[in-house]
Amino acid sequence: MSVIVQNCRTCGGQWFPARLMCPRCGGADLAPVGVERGVVEQLTHLGDVVIASVACDPEPLLVARLHGTVAVGDVVELTDRPDAFDRPDASGRPVAFVPPSGRSREESS
Amino acid sequence: MGKTTSGVSVIGAGESPYTRHPASGTTTQGVLADAVRRALADANLRTSEVDGFGVCSFTLGPDHAVDLAWRLGLRLRWLMQDTNGGASAGTMLQHAVRAVEAGDASVVVLVAGDLMDQQVHLRMVAEYNRATAEHLVPLDMLGPNALFALLTQRQMVAEGLTRTDYGRLAVAQRAWAGLNPGAVYRKPMTLDDYLNAPMVAEPLGRYDCVPPVTGADAVVVVADERAAGTRRARVLAVSARYNSDDQTGDGLVTGLADCAPELWETTGHGPADVDVVSVYDDYPAMALAQLKDLGLVAGGGMPAFIAERLATRKLAVNTSGGQLSAGQPGSAGGMHGLVETVRQLRGQAGQRQIDARLGLFSGYGMVLYRYGACATAGLLEAAA
Numbered sequence: 011m012s013v014i015v016q017n018c019r020t021c022g023g024q025w026f027p028a029r030l031m032c033p034r035c036g037g038a039d040l041a042p043v044g045v046e047r048g049v050v051e052q053l054t055h056l057g058d059v060v061i062a063s064v065a066c067d068p069e070p071l072l073v074a075r076l077h078g079t080v081a082v083g084d085v086v087e088l089t090d091r092p093d094a095f096d097r098p099d100a101s102g103r104p105v106a107f108v109p110p111s112g113r114s115r116e117e118s119s
Numbered sequence: 120m121g122k123t124t125s126g127v128s129v130i131g132a133g134e135s136p137y138t139r140h141p142a143s144g145t146t147t148q149g150v151l152a153d154a155v156r157r158a159l160a161d162a163n164l165r166t167s168e169v170d171g172f173g174v175c176s177f178t179l180g181p182d183h184a185v186d187l188a189w190r191l192g193l194r195l196r197w198l199m200q201d202t203n204g205g206a207s208a209g210t211m212l213q214h215a216v217r218a219v220e221a222g223d224a225s226v227v228v229l230v231a232g233d234l235m236d237q238q239v240h241l242r243m244v245a246e247y248n249r250a251t252a253e254h255l256v257p258l259d260m261l262g263p264n265a266l267f268a269l270l271t272q273r274q275m276v277a278e279g280l281t282r283t284d285y286g287r288l289a290v291a292q293r294a295w296a297g298l299n300p301g302a303v304y305r306k307p308m309t310l311d312d313y314l315n316a317p318m319v320a321e322p323l324g325r326y327d328c329v330p331p332v333t334g335a336d337a338v339v340v341v342a343d344e345r346a347a348g349t350r351r352a353r354v355l356a357v358s359a360r361y362n363s364d365d366q367t368g369d370g371l372v373t374g375l376a377d378c379a380p381e382l383w384e385t386t387g388h389g390p391a392d393v394d395v396v397s398v399y400d401d402y403p404a405m406a407l408a409q410l411k412d413l414g415l416v417a418g419g420g421m422p423a424f425i426a427e428r429l430a431t432r433k434l435a436v437n438t439s440g441g442q443l444s445a446g447q448p449g450s451a452g453g454m455h456g457l458v459e460t461v462r463q464l465r466g467q468a469g470q471r472q473i474d475a476r477l478g479l480f481s482g483y484g485m486v487l488y489r490y491g492a493c494a495t496a497g498l499l500e501a502a503a
Contacts, residue, residue, distance in 0.1 A: 027250045027488055033365040054268035054320040061258060061265040061320070063489070071367065073266065073489060075258040092257065109257035 011089040012044030013108045015070055026070045028111055050084050064106050074106035127216045128351035131162025131339035132461040137303050137446040141333040147178040147234040154335035155230050162339040171197035171224030175207035175231040175450045177243055197224035205399045205484020207231050207453035209495020213357040215340045225342055232335020233449025240331045250488045263486050268320035270370045270490055271404040277371055278421040282322055285403040286313035287430040289326045289443055296440025298471035303332055303446040327402055332446030336454035350503050352464040355386045357497040366489050374494030375412035375481055382498050390414035394475035395463045397456030399483040400441040409481045435473045456480040464501040476501045
């Protein structure tokens with residue numbers, strides 16, 4: 011499981027949502043890379059829905075939906091598949107869903 | 120580095136009354152026109168004297184600024200349409216001041232407003248921008264409440280704040296609203312009311328979230344020589360920042376942190392000189408972030424500032440009640456604080472009038488992905 015983010019091949023910056031040019035170096039060579047895990051920074055509840063800020067190492071910061079019992083500071087497995095909650099990862103880690111853009115959904119399928 | 124402005128004033132302000140439940144037949148164009156009419160009447164000017172016009176509205180489409188100008192009977196030589204929502208007043212005022220200084224226009228009307236019933240509001244928050252539609256709505260997250268709940272949690276840690284602190288701000292603004300016949304919520308609110316309200320997204324409860332309303336706000340900007348002898352709000356400086364951090368920060372520092380030094384350096388004033396302040400209060404946390412960025416939270420820390428300056432209303436902040444109590448009329452929310460500042464400086468604030476010579480307003484908005492990315496502020500001075 012992973013979420014596709016942009017990696018700048020010039021400066022190494024990682025971005026989500028997708029940028030048109032690298033905000034850090036202005037480079038245009040932005041390649042899709044998978045990020046598998048992140049750490050929950052904060053979380054809140056909208057009814058039954060758990061929304062969290064998830065930090066990847068070293069970046070980017072993602073807005074995600076969590077499933078199961080998750081606490082701030084927990085490591086979560088990232089997925090861009092909305093049905094992944096029904097198929098828990100073998101790692102046993104909680105899952106964080108980050109919806110992909112139309113384009114990266116095609117690239118990752 | 121900004122430049123001081125010279126000889127441009129706001130000489131009129133108007134607000135189309137805010138309403139939670141607009142009467143059937145209410146239109147965006149109708150409330151915008153009502154605000155324009157009121158602002159021109161306040162300035163004692165006729166539409167035939169207007170030669171510059173700017174509008175910000177999320178719900179004007181498919182019409183554009185020129186359609187609205189046409190329907191209003193405005194024949195113009197300067198026209199702009201802005202899209203910066205909560206920051207629109209500063210954006211448009213910055214442009215209008217330069218247009219008047221440069222002689223491209225002599226009488227500019229700026230208006231913002233929206234028809235905001237529940238259906239329109241839901242559609243707006245679902246289609247706010249591409250990032251929202253693609254990356255936030257599929258989380259089953261409609262609207263920015265959860266984003267600002269996360270941000271508020273970060274601020275509570277960073278500033279040592281509790282829900283009680285945010286409640287004090289909301290209660291103080293409700294007390295101001297009680298003096299403003301135009302606010303939609305005027306009934307006194309207690310700290311218990313605030314703390315016991317239904318939770319929306321912890322730590323945000325009902326009274327941390329602005330009530331959407333239908334309404335519009337407008338101001339009239341002219342060259343000073345045209346305003347001789349009229350009570351006016353001279354524009355001393357306007358400053359703006361857009362996308363100041365690429366959404367890579369914690370959202371607790373807005374672009375205003377860079378605007379503020381510009382305002383003070385160009386005008387020779389400082390935060391301690393300000394008599395009346397309107398900050399964009401989409402959430403209490405953002406009102407506090409703006410007050411801090413503008414330099415108004417002096418030494419003792421945020422909790423002490425709230426208890427000693429806001430809760431006591433010794434510092435006149437959001438004297439209209441702000442959007443938390445007056446209501447958030449879509450993109451007119453950005454113009455609401457400017458209208459209130461102008462009213463205070465022109466002595467038109469009725470029961471809530473304070474003795475104000477220097478007024479500061481700020482705008483904030485346009486959530487890109489994690490928090491807002493547009494920030495504008497202006498400093499105005501009472502003149503006669």
